[in-house]
Amino acid sequence: MAQYNIAVVVGSFRKDSFNQKLAKALQKLFPADFSFTTVRIDDLPLYNQDDEANPSAPVKRLKDEIKAAQGLLFVTPEYNRSIPGVLKNAIDHASRPYGQSVWDGKPAGVIGASVGPIGTALAQQHLRNILAYLNVPTLGQPEAFIHNKEGLYDADGNIGEASRKFLQGWVDAYVGWVKKHV
Template identity: 70%
Template sequence: MAQKKIAVVVGSLRKDSLNRKLALAIAHLAPPDFTFEHVRIDDLPLYDQDQDGNQAPAVKRLKTEIAAADGVLFVTPEYNRAIPGVLKNAIDNASRPYGQSAWAGKPAGVVGISIGQIGTAVAQQQLRAVLAYLDMPTLGQPEVFLQNKEGLFDDKGHVAEGSKQFLQGWVDKYVAWVNDHSK
């Protein structure tokens, strides 16, 4: 089976981000023919349409990394019932100029974790609407709206046994999704 490269976009810049931990835990559950490479979004300029003809090196790098991927995993926190600005900025930068989106056609998965009881449900729904516009086939079920609780991650960063089976089910569906939809 051919190696599949997944670009991981974590919508949090926080050093000890729960969503970064979740992204790493997901990578541990994936089969060996899937590699997960985190793309950097903290150095992107604020999107400015005036710069479409002369994109910053960081934007060009992001677009190249997304273009080289077989799929994209979005791991998003929820800030004030929405996706974080840094994530929206990355999406906007890599989708422009019009007609040159790095996202188009890339199979996507969306997950997230929060301390709130509904996890990142609202942010994920908002993100799914954006991804639909960007022509990214996005895995619909199962959905992963995790609430962080003590003991969810073990000392090695893996998901503890109580949640491992649920998350493994999502990973298995995402792997099949990417295999069915990647070029």
Template identity: 65%
Template sequence: MTQFQIAVIVGSLRRDSINRKLASALAKIAPSEFFFKQLEIGDLPLYNQDDDPNPPAPAKRLKGEIMAASGLLFVTPEYNRSIPGVLKNAIDHASRPWVQNAWAGKPAGVLGASDGANGTALAQQHLRNILAHVDAPTLCQPEAFIQIEDGFFDEAGNISSERTREFLKAWMDRYIAWVKLHAAPF
């Protein structure tokens, strides 16, 4: 069976992050030929162009994991109406130097969760703009702005609401088709 490895980038470092929980729940509703690996971005130093000739070890690891993946899944909160700094830092590390841009050509999906009614709409729009610049073809529709309320996840980390599960399954189906259209399996 053909396997697709998906690099999951969660834009939150918080241990109990709702976006990390959402990323894990999404992986459970994907087809079995898709393998989701959450990448570590919290150990990256701040990006410094002076380091381009000899990047720090965490940046080399991140780029290698991205390059080995068939696709990308970004699950991000919204901080001050944009993406978290740690996520932007990871994007900068993996895109530089430009001739070694690890994001180029990798099909991407973007979604996020918040306890607010607007979900993560502005963060997702900013992230889509950045991903366009780094040449990561990004699924545009359907958009998924998830509002997390008490009881959203059950004790096993699954999505409690059948209606929400159905919506996210439809989103996942579109994402899977997007990755298959744009990526080679590993």
């Protein structure tokens, strides 16, 4: 039975999203005591402080899913050298009203895939800055800037042989991080 429920927040909801695919493939590398809830962010309204007293149903769902999680896994693309607006919108919703952030204290891992050779390095750095402000202890090492290229996945959508050892090492470090902080 799973002891650790991880909220997976993917910064892209494109049908053929590299990061959705990475999130699903990574989950297969985790031990049996980890389960995953993929947090839906595509239906959130744009954040508006005027709505904090009466949040929409999607915002309530987002906050409830984050509250129920023991850890966070952010899988993000890089848009214009930063995180996607939809991800920032979700972060803003779940961090408000001020002093009532549901992110507070939850251990996180940050990873992402891109067609570029530096993966999502700048987006990850921006996300780490935001998470630091929100008091989210974030795994620092190993960093994982994934180049989405031939061989990253096998024919069944699993992590391919060439990347499996590195990504298993990242998952193992993240598992230890979550267990240390829960």
